[in-house]
Amino acid sequence: MSEKKSEYYTRPPKLGKWESFSTFLWNSETSQFLGRTGSSWAKILLFYAIFYAALIGFFAAMLTVFYQTLDAKKPKWLLDESLIGSNPGLGFRPMPPDSNVESTLIWYKSNDKGNVLYWQEELSRFLELYNKDNNPHPGNIEDCQQGVKPTPGKVCDVKLDNKWQPCLAKDGYNYNSSSGGPCIFLKLNKIYGWHPEFFNNTNLPNNMPNHLQDKIKSLEGTPENKMVWVTCEGENPADIENIGAIQFFPAPGFAGQYFPFQNQDGYISPLVAVYFEKPARGVLINIECKAWALNIHHDRVDRRGSVHFELMVD
Structure with missing residues (x-):
């Protein structure tokens, strides 16, 4: 009967403040920038672009409707x-x-x-x-x-x-x-x-x-x-x-x-x-x-x- 090898968790090396910060900026092992991969950044940027575009479009539509009720020369209430x-x-x-x-x-x-x-x-x-x-x-x-x-x-x-x-x-x-x-x-x-x-x-x-x-x-x-x-x-x-x-x-x-x-x-x-x-x-x-x-x-x-x-x- 072969002897089963024991596997132990290896604690990551303790990093200094500067090394920790530089790893957070760019992790070459995982290809992460500021804690996210390129695909993760692309998804979140796409989400916010669509969200704010919809928000701007909604307010633009509301302002257009509002200004249709106003006269540039004459006040609404007299x-x-x-x-x-x-x-x-x-x-x-x-x-x-x-x-x-x-x-x-x-x-x-x-x-x-x-x-x-x-x-x-x-x-x-x-x-x-x-x-x-x-x-x-x-x-x-x-x-x-x-x-x-x-x-x-x-x-x-x-x-x-x-x-x-x-x-x-x-x-x-x-x-x-x-x-x-x-x-x-x-x-x-x-x-x-x-x-x-x-x-x-x-x-x-x-x-x-x-x-x-x-x-x-x-x-x-x-x-x-x-x-x-x-x-x-x-x-x-x-x-x-x-x-x-x-x-x-x-x-x-x-x-x-x-x-x-x-x-x-x-x-x-x-x-x-x-x-x-x-x-x-x-x-x-x-x-x-x-x-x-x-x-x-x-x-x-x-x-x-x-x-x-x-x-x-x-």
């Missing part, structure tokens, strides 16, 4: 159906520095050129688009008469001409005046498809300032009455006393020919420049400006139909 609603608010320029983003204070020293320069440059940047040469669609802009709508598909120009003095760049927007106050520009927030309803002698609200009521009555039946009117006044008795006289350029409101906004090429929002002739110096003045139309409702808390800012000139 006016009261939309989140912004049908009650426009007002905005003002220039804005305070980004470092104080929540502030609404316009504070400067008229004899400090560096301080004044910031506010002038902010306004110049904001007004760049109102130069036809800077508008991407200058051929779509035309001159409009008061109360006369532009050609369908066209938009009305906002001309910053000599009628706006002293609220022009060449006048420094009056920020460097030793006695007068600054010019602050107001704009009505854009709402797609919103039409203003104009006032006449029979529908004037009781809370409208008397001077504006008188102006509307005097313009009854004229194109100049087709206007979203603007008023600015001090919020408190002390502010009313310190604010001084105010002028509006080119008119105390936004002319009706600029409405409705329908995302037309080259459209620029109409502006009103508020010139504070001689505000009290060294005093913080709280100012509220309101837009007036039959379908603009005012809410001081939510700033509906109005805007608040503070002015301080040293």
Whole structure:
């Protein structure tokens, strides 16, 4: 009877850290790279290629279906159906520095050129688009008469001409005046498809300032009455006393020919420049400006139909 040979398990040689790592990178005995053979790597790469291709295709199909429901020019939900609603608010320029983003204070020293320069440059940047040469669609802009709508598909120009003095760049927007106050520009927030309803002698609200009521009555039946009117006044008795006289350029409101906004090429929002002739110096003045139309409702808390800012000139 032949003697059966005993077989024992031979423990693999103990490898050092570097030898272990190099073997993991490439094992010449098993032809494995990073623990896998070539066929194993091919299978796993093929699986992930098919998986991600299917995933990309699924999302591409979903986005295609989604974009079929959208219009590049017109929002899906309009006016009261939309989140912004049908009650426009007002905005003002220039804005305070980004470092104080929540502030609404316009504070400067008229004899400090560096301080004044910031506010002038902010306004110049904001007004760049109102130069036809800077508008991407200058051929779509035309001159409009008061109360006369532009050609369908066209938009009305906002001309910053000599009628706006002293609220022009060449006048420094009056920020460097030793006695007068600054010019602050107001704009009505854009709402797609919103039409203003104009006032006449029979529908004037009781809370409208008397001077504006008188102006509307005097313009009854004229194109100049087709206007979203603007008023600015001090919020408190002390502010009313310190604010001084105010002028509006080119008119105390936004002319009706600029409405409705329908995302037309080259459209620029109409502006009103508020010139504070001689505000009290060294005093913080709280100012509220309101837009007036039959379908603009005012809410001081939510700033509906109005805007608040503070002015301080040293």
